Structures are given as structure tokens and as C-alpha cells.
Amino acid sequence: MTQEHPSIAIAAQARGHHAPPMSREKVFEIEDLSVHYGDKPAVKNIGMDILHKNITALIGPSGCGKSTLIRCLNRMNDLIPSARVDGRLLYHGEDLYGPNVDPIQVRKLIGMVFQKPNPFPKSIYDNIAFGPRIVGMAGDMDEIVEGALRRAAIWDEVKDRLNDNAFGMSGGQQQRLCIARCIAVEPDVILMDEPCSALDPISTGKIEDLMTELKEDYSIVIVTHNMQQAARVSDMTAFLIVELTADERERWGEIVEYDETEKIFTNPSDQRTEDYVTGKVG
Amino acid sequence: MEAYRPPTERTRFAVAGARANVAAVLGSQPRGDVIRNNVFAGLLGLAVLIALAGLAALLAQAVVEGAPALGTNLITEPPSTIDTANAGFRPALIGSLMMIAFVIVLIVPLGVGAAIYLEEYADNTRWWNRLIELNIQNLAAVPSIIYGILGLGFIVRGPLDLGFILLAGAITLALLVLPVVIIASREAIRAVPPSIREGSLALGATRWQTTRRQVLPAAIPGVATGVILAVSRAIGETAPLLLVGATVFVTFDPTPLGANGYSALPVQIFQYATRPQEEFQTMAAAGIVLMLVVLLAMNSGAIWLRNRYEQKW
Numbered sequence: 001m002t003q004e005h006p007s008i009a010i011a012a013q014a015r016g017h018h019a020p021p022m023s024r025e026k027v028f029e030i031e032d033l034s035v036h037y038g039d040k041p042a043v044k045n046i047g048m049d050i051l052h053k054n055i056t057a058l059i060g061p062s063g064c065g066k067s068t069l070i071r072c073l074n075r076m077n078d079l080i081p082s083a084r085v086d087g088r089l090l091y092h093g094e095d096l097y098g099p100n101v102d103p104i105q106v107r108k109l110i111g112m113v114f115q116k117p118n119p120f121p122k123s124i125y126d127n128i129a130f131g132p133r134i135v136g137m138a139g140d141m142d143e144i145v146e147g148a149l150r151r152a153a154i155w156d157e158v159k160d161r162l163n164d165n166a167f168g169m170s171g172g173q174q175q176r177l178c179i180a181r182c183i184a185v186e187p188d189v190i191l192m193d194e195p196c197s198a199l200d201p202i203s204t205g206k207i208e209d210l211m212t213e214l215k216e217d218y219s220i221v222i223v224t225h226n227m228q229q230a231a232r233v234s235d236m237t238a239f240l241i242v243e244l245t246a247d248e249r250e251r252w253g254e255i256v257e258y259d260e261t262e263k264i265f266t267n268p269s270d271q272r273t274e275d276y277v278t279g280k281v282g
Numbered sequence: 283m284e285a286y287r288p289p290t291e292r293t294r295f296a297v298a299g300a301r302a303n304v305a306a307v308l309g310s311q312p313r314g315d316v317i318r319n320n321v322f323a324g325l326l327g328l329a330v331l332i333a334l335a336g337l338a339a340l341l342a343q344a345v346v347e348g349a350p351a352l353g354t355n356l357i358t359e360p361p362s363t364i365d366t367a368n369a370g371f372r373p374a375l376i377g378s379l380m381m382i383a384f385v386i387v388l389i390v391p392l393g394v395g396a397a398i399y400l401e402e403y404a405d406n407t408r409w410w411n412r413l414i415e416l417n418i419q420n421l422a423a424v425p426s427i428i429y430g431i432l433g434l435g436f437i438v439r440g441p442l443d444l445g446f447i448l449l450a451g452a453i454t455l456a457l458l459v460l461p462v463v464i465i466a467s468r469e470a471i472r473a474v475p476p477s478i479r480e481g482s483l484a485l486g487a488t489r490w491q492t493t494r495r496q497v498l499p500a501a502i503p504g505v506a507t508g509v510i511l512a513v514s515r516a517i518g519e520t521a522p523l524l525l526v527g528a529t530v531f532v533t534f535d536p537t538p539l540g541a542n543g544y545s546a547l548p549v550q551i552f553q554y555a556t557r558p559q560e561e562f563q564t565m566a567a568a569g570i571v572l573m574l575v576v577l578l579a580m581n582s583g584a585i586w587l588r589n590r591y592e593q594k595w
Contacts, residue, residue, distance in 0.1 A: 076484060081405060108486030118477035121500050130495065131485040178481070185485055 033087035057230035060240035065253025111182035117174035119166035152180030172203025348567030374550035384452035393463030430522030446527025466508020503591035
């Protein structure tokens, strides 16, 4: 382990101003989790505690299973018939994969924002109202819609055209609409699978600001390819890597290091993490 | 910074040479390429021309031959063997339209339901689902006369025992075009991107809510187009109807369950065309024009629907 740290990719002042994790309450406790697609492993030996009302980033090279891991957290992997999840995944102490757990109910509490903005081919209003309607939320729908759009910081841009088709919005607006749609059902956790990879830097900045605001009320887990983004927004960071068997027949993802973001980016304890965050590999 | 120096003679010469060369490259396409390009475009154009020529010939022939009989009497008057000057297709037209209505009522829920099952629910790694899929594609290619025999054996007689009524004809036609509707609806449902389903499911919607509220509305234009095209095929079918009762020379307006017989446009045209006399040939030609008009109207409707509601992803 080197004592001196080489040039870190991101200067300290550009790294945002996150204090050490505010909350120590655990929202997810993951123990020895592994996921297989058919008989091919995707991730193995995952163990980490995700803290409540924090932003947790998953970083690592392509194919390291970041998306697979985040999709375990709201049971979206159930939609892939060949996927099999082993190990323990507790959500506020309850086993998320327990026999009495309904994945539909899980997804009402744990929302998700996808890589490519995927608004429904409907009006802006109906995009937001869809979730609350199927969940059967009480209250005035106009207020629910306005509230969600306001919290997603997009209300001022769309308030005059709520009945326009959402496909007419820019990519960045569509993605914030998707975040608003997710917030509208009042989840507990928001999962974001590379939410900015299809967006320009200005739209990305807006979404990052939004995430920082949203963590007051929600736990956020974000998968990102962009290390600067992880450094800017997250409180905790997990670095995953691709492991291979000797004959290279099988490959799967494992966690190398999981710690406070500050530490991962300035003083990582594993050489592989340091090589990755300083841009020597990857 | 170096001071600007005017180009030397040598530089000018080199630049001019390079420019001349560019012009030569841009201006000359290999001769073989030019010929191949034109020959291929010509062949493609010929294919289009032959297809259109067939249609144009049919239309022209029907219009010229049927011209004496073209008039409002075609849709207002029943057929007649005595007063051919004023005869028309009224019962056959009503019969065809009624059958279309019944066919639509039958194929929309059945066809869309089957398509939803196959696209959204069936696990196509299972052999039985793949078998169903293969068979539906085969069914779409089964000759229509076979459906006539099926209709005769199972609907007119046999288990359903409805008799030779219009509804039996409609059920037979519905079975005939059902595979087409299923295939078209599946295409439309498959064209809805998976990300829409994911977005909906991630909000805690059930599979049915996702299908009902997101996938189906987005697929409706495609489904509607498929239904109309299927119905266009049904309206032109003669063979199966001949077997399930639409053979009589009907001079009164048919009813769905009436046991006195019914007719349909193509059957009526067939009736006229089999008679040798000149005036009946004229009536047959006029009937073809009438049917083409109905078909054209339906296909225009399909195109309008598709353009009006088509979703660009």
C-alpha cells in the first residue's frame, strides 16, 4: 500500500461538500448475495450495508454486475426468468426475498429510474398520475402531480403544458419527469441505474443537484460509469470489479471495497480501487 | 510566430495538381457501377409496374363492363332475374356488412387476447408455447375452403348446430382471419419497447395493469390496422361461405339468425358470373366495382388510423 496518494482524478473542492454519512440507520443489509443467470454467475459474495437517507454509489468497469446488483434491491431481476438470487438481502430488517414478500409491494416502496429516460407515451400529467392511481393513493390527484413535479424541480418548466405528450420534452426533462414519476408514489428508496448516461452535462448537473435535495427524504442508490459523478454526489461508494476463473470461462462481479466516498477517492485501502479511481486502469 | 510568406511557384503547382486530381476522382464513377445501378433500379421499377398493371387492368375491365349497371340501384335494389336493368346487390351488401360487424366483434377480443397471452405471459422457452406459435403461423396459410368444411361440420351442423344462417357464416370467416389478427396484434404489442413495461412495473404495477394501461393503449393503432386488413380479407372470401349456406339467390334483407338464407357480395357476384347472359355479366362486373369501393374504403380507414395514432419511439 502506498502512503502517498497520486493525483486523484477530482480536486477536493470539485468533490462537493458531503459531510460523512449523516445517518447510520441501515436500509439494506446484504450478506453473501449472489445472482446467476441460468448457470452463469453475474455477481458473487456481495456483502454491504446501505445506509438510510444517503446516496450510495456503485462504480466499476463494464460487466461487473452493478446493474444486476441494483436490480436485486427492488426485485426487478424477478422479471428475467433465468435469474436466481441467493444469499440474504434485508430491507429494514425484513428479508426481501422471503416467502411472504410480494415483489409488486416491494417495488411500490423501492422505486427505480432507468438508464434511458422511459416516459410513458402519454401526457406529462398522466405520466405522474399513473403510479398514484394504480397504488390507489388518496388525495387530490392535481396536488399529488404538482407536488411530485415540484420536488423533482421540473414544475416551472412544465406547468403550462401538463397535457402535452411527454415525448416532446428534452432528454434531461424526460429523465427528471421519470424521477418525478418515481417520487409520486412516495417510495422509501430510489434506485438509479446510470440515470445520466444519456444526458448532456447541463442536464446531468440538474439531476445531480436534484439527488442532493432528494436525499433529505429518500435513500438513493446510484449505478454510475462516471467516477466524477460518484465523487460529486455520493456519501458512500462501492467499487466492483470483474473476477474471472483461471480458464476465463466464467466471469462475475465482486465488491473490492466499500467505504465513505471521501475515503474511496482519496485514500482507498485496495490497490485496485486506487488504480481505477485514478484512471490507471478501466 | 513566423512572418507570412507568399506561396512559391512550387507550392502553387502542387496545390493545383491536387485539386485537379480531386476533380477527376469526384467526376468519374466506374462504368460498370453506373450500368449495374441503372439496371437494378429498372428491374425494381418493372416489378412495381407489373403489380400495378394487373390491378389497373382488373379495375378498368370491371368499370367498362359494368358501366351500364353502375348506379344507386346497386345498393338500394335486390337482385332480380327478370328486371336486370334495375337489379342490385342490396341483400348481399347488407349481408356482407352484417358479417363484417360480427367478425369484428369476434376477432378483436379473441385475437388480441391470444396475442397478449403469447407476447406478455407465455414463456417461449417452453415447447408448447412454441408449438402454438408455429401452428398459428400455419393456420394463416390454410386454404379458406378448409375453413368452409370446418364451418359446415362444426358450426352449421355438429356441436354448434346453428343451421345455414348468417351468424354461422360470420363465425366461419372469423376463424379464417383470426390467425392474421393474432399475428398483426403480436407485432403491434412487440413494437412497444420493453422500457415502457419496466417503467410501469418499477412503480409497483402488476403485469395486468402494465398490459392494460400501458402496453395495450400503445399498441392500439397497430392492432386496429391488423383487424381492418383481416376484415378486408374476410369480406372478399367466397369459398367458405358457399359451404356454410350463402349460396341462395336472396331477394330480401337478411337477418343474423334468419333461416331463409343470406348472401354476401362475393357470393352474389359469383352467382351472376356463372350465368351466360350478357346482362348478368354486366351485373357481375358492377358488383366487382362495388366490392372494390367497399374494400378501398376499409383500407383507407386502416391507413388513416395508422397515420393518425402511430407512436414514434
